[in-house]
Amino acid sequence: MSTTRSALVIGGGIAGPVAATALRKAGIDAHVHEAYSGPSEGIGSGLALAPNGVAALDLLGAGDAVRRIALPVAGMRLAVGGREHVLPVLADQPPLQVVDRGALHRVLHDHAVAAGVPFSYGKRLVRVDEQSTGVTAHFADGSTATADILIGADGIRSTVRGLIDPGAPGPGYTGMLGFGARLDYELDLPDDTMVFAFGAKAYYLYWKEAQGRVTWGANLPSKRYLSLTEARAVPATEWLRVLRETYAPDTPGGEFARRTTAETLEITGALHIMPPVPHWYRDRMVLVGDAVHAPSNSSGQGASLAIESAVQLARCLRDRDTPSAAFAAYERLRRTRVESITARAAKINHSKTPGPFARRMMNAMMPLMVRTVMNPEKTMGDERRYRIDWDAPVQREPAAKS
Known part of the structure; x- marks a missing residue:
């Protein structure tokens, strides 16, 4: 007991x-x-x-x-250099819940x-x-x-x-700073789909919300580590300048950055592991x-x-x-x-x-990658099917072998 x-x-x-x-x-x-x-x-x-x-x-x-x-987000897409690829999902699992x-x-x-x-x-x-x-x-x-x-x-x-x-x-530093925003933007995308985008200079992701709104998140490469407090000490207008310059070549990333305002920009600071x-x-x-x-x-x-x-x-x-x-x-x-x-x-x-070369290779190899390294059954099946049995007693450590 x-x-x-x-x-x-x-x-x-x-x-x-x-x-x-x-x-x-x-x-x-x-x-x-x-x-x-x-x-x-x-x-x-x-x-x-x-x-x-x-x-x-x-x-x-x-x-x-x-x-x-x-x-609820059930669909996943990968965008590389402007090309979108529909990713397979675990059909027997509920959707992600984005909050x-x-x-x-x-x-x-x-x-x-x-x-x-x-x-x-x-x-x-x-x-x-x-x-x-x-x-x-x-x-x-x-x-x-x-x-x-x-x-x-x-x-x-x-x-x-x-x-x-x-x-x-x-904690270790991933070499990236996090930013995000909700903005008004009519996006041609299913309501329950999230897109992971490899831009020309930086990675970002986005999904569609109700009533013509979009949420996007940016992973900005930065050699300099900035905590949440340090990142928020930098004026939002300066971060917007950097984000707009970084994502300018990307569609729709460039438009997301241009439509984000100092008032709507969410500054997260260093992303850790x-x-x-x-x-x-x-x-x-x-x-x-x-x-x-x-x-x-x-x-x-x-x-x-x-x-x-x-x-x-x-x-x-x-x-x-x-x-x-x-x-x-x-x-x-x-x-x-x-x-x-x-x-x-x-x-x-x-x-x-x-x-640029790696992005071209990713697009060319995507059909193979979807069956192998991006196959959710191989990468996330056990992760997402994990369930805790609350009523089961926690087993004792097995006895050590002599």
């Missing part, structure tokens, strides 16, 4: 509220502590939830609320609150005291909180990761979500993996008698899956800026 009765969850983005809700479902009290002064809405831009991520939310009763704010990140945060927060999860804001973690019976978190405002365990869901710049292992690697984290937990502290695994945006699985891990962590804490046993089972369930997806995404990043 589990001895874990309470948890401090550090971070109120995606993984934190989901972990707290799942813990409540498992019979464990959880309290979310967020460094921001309020719910973290307006941080970041759009994202896609894969079927496996939405299925994990369904276990908590949150799936339908997310679907109501999402745009605004801020709206997703709001839905997950509200669902957690409805499940009985309390939230505290302005709680920036500075240190943790561990005892044999629990942990005490110390926050920058001088307050403290105590529970049986502490869960670090505090994102890619995780404080908890550094407390678990001061030598832990930080997490290298493998050696230590996922220590004693009574454990990591979840981007704090421990953050594949690049090329994976299409970042948020979904965070949701999965939050639910699996709750299962392990429910079924294993001690925190250390639960954390070991959790890492065993998750590490191989998340690191294989991260590795796949890293390969995609390397191909986002092909030169």
Whole structure:
């Protein structure tokens, strides 16, 4: 029987509220502590939830609320040098659910609150005291909180990761900065289709929304690393100048850039990817979500993996008698899956800026590529069909062979 009765969850983005809700479902009290002064809405831009991520939310009763704010995207196209290629999809899987990140945060927060999860804001973690019976978190405002365990869901710049292992690697930089915007534009494209475009100088993607609107996202190559704060310190008019110059040769990318205004431009800053984290937990502290695994945006699985891990962590804490046993089972369930997806995404990043010859070769080889390296059955079948069996007991580690 589990001895874990309470948890401090550090971070109120995606993984934190989901972990707290799942813990409540498992019979464990959880309290979310967020460094921001309020719910973290307006941080970041759009994202896609894969079927496996939405299925994990369904276990908590949150799936339908997310679907109501999402745009289902079933079709995929690849545009190379102005030529579009229809990509095959997994016919037996539901569509991607494309959501605004801020709206997703709001839905997950509200669902957690409805499940009985309390939230505290302005709680920036500075240190943790561990005892044999629990942990005490110390926050920058001088307050403290105590529970049986502490869960670090505090994102890619995780404080908890550094407390678990001061030598832990930080996030890597993909060499690209993220931007996005919604704009008025009549686009000849099916409503449920997303296009991944290899422009002359940079990669971008776009999809059609209702009532003559389009959302597009740009991955701007940049040797200089800029955090979210640093990127937003640059005037939006300057970024628009760079984006319009970069995407000028592209159709429809050039038009997207010209129609984007300083008021509508969403600036994300550096796009990250997490290298493998050696230590996922220590004693009574454990990591979840981007704090421990953050594949690049090329994976299409970042948020979904965070949701999965939050639910699996709750299962392990429910079924294993001690925190250390639960954390070991959790890492065993998750590490191989998340690191294989991260590795796949890293390969995609390397191909986002092909030169003229490479673009011609991509177009010529596309029929073969669709059957091989772009065949979703081979690249994403297992990823998207992954489902968590909430009711199944978490198995114990197999006994070591003598």
